[in-house]
Amino acid sequence: MVTFIELYEDYLNQRISTQVTKGTLKIYGYTARPFCEWADDNGIKPSTILRKHIRAYIAKLTLSGRAKATVDLHGRNVRALLRYGHLEGVCPEVNFRGLLPRPPKRKQRVARKEDIDKLLAANSSPRYKAIILLMYESGVRRQETSDLNCGDLDFSLQDVLRILVRSGKGDKDRVTFAGRRTMEALLDYMVTVPHEENDPVFISNRGNRMSVQSIDWLFKILSKKAGIKITPHAVRRGFAVSHRGMSLWDLKELMGHASIQTTQLYVQLGGDDLLESYRAYDVT
Numbered sequence: 001m002v003t004f005i006e007l008y009e010d011y012l013n014q015r016i017s018t019q020v021t022k023g024t025l026k027i028y029g030y031t032a033r034p035f036c037e038w039a040d041d042n043g044i045k046p047s048t049i050l051r052k053h054i055r056a057y058i059a060k061l062t063l064s065g066r067a068k069a070t071v072d073l074h075g076r077n078v079r080a081l082l083r084y085g086h087l088e089g090v091c092p093e094v095n096f097r098g099l100l101p102r103p104p105k106r107k108q109r110v111a112r113k114e115d116i117d118k119l120l121a122a123n124s125s126p127r128y129k130a131i132i133l134l135m136y137e138s139g140v141r142r143q144e145t146s147d148l149n150c151g152d153l154d155f156s157l158q159d160v161l162r163i164l165v166r167s168g169k170g171d172k173d174r175v176t177f178a179g180r181r182t183m184e185a186l187l188d189y190m191v192t193v194p195h196e197e198n199d200p201v202f203i204s205n206r207g208n209r210m211s212v213q214s215i216d217w218l219f220k221i222l223s224k225k226a227g228i229k230i231t232p233h234a235v236r237r238g239f240a241v242s243h244r245g246m247s248l249w250d251l252k253e254l255m256g257h258a259s260i261q262t263t264q265l266y267v268q269l270g271g272d273d274l275l276e277s278y279r280a281y282d283v284t
Contacts, residue, residue, distance in 0.1 A: 002047070005037065007036065007046050007081065008081065058071060058099055061074055072101055075096070075099065109237070112238055116132060121226065130182070133181055137179050138254075142232045149198055149199060150195040152201070153201065160178070163175065165256065236266075
């Protein structure tokens, strides 16, 4: 009879075969695996799993002091594991309705043009200016920004920069674009560093490829100087919101999303953001 750890290992192999990222696999090890170990320790088999077992495990996590969002993440990954087990014929179908806490809605900040201008005003580094504008005008992620090589930038279109994003999230290549402001900032910066085809676009003070942590740090420092709080993710959302007038399918491709639903989440605005949009377009 299959144990939960055996089911987990089979599930992990299935996820690896579909080329999920290493970060996603790490999260499975943090969430789904502890459940499997708990179930095996308590003599629960995949073939005999019931709602009461899930309820007991969720209660255990809650009593340990975990945050609602953390408990919800554990529960959703356990649910994904059990759904896989059901498809494989080793688990009954388990209804999760009413078993998981509702995670609190997090307010996602959207970086607008005026926020970007404030960051740029607080900065005197050509490198930082190029990073900020590139991320805002093209929607590239932090890791993708770090991974860019000079050969991935195509300046031949004159008015638009063509950017080849290699092995983005999900190990997929894609193309996105940025405007003249980014082009000029990149050219001003790149004349100060090596820029052969395989050289990193962004180089640290030590001469190495600039890391994701360094990109996080620069946004933290410049946000403090500017008196605002802008993260790389807020900049990516700003790109999505500023382009929400285009086809969602096209925007999905530019951003490298796996599903249109994810793109829809990025362009949704909360109350404060809607107010800012109203003010920006108020004709009175």
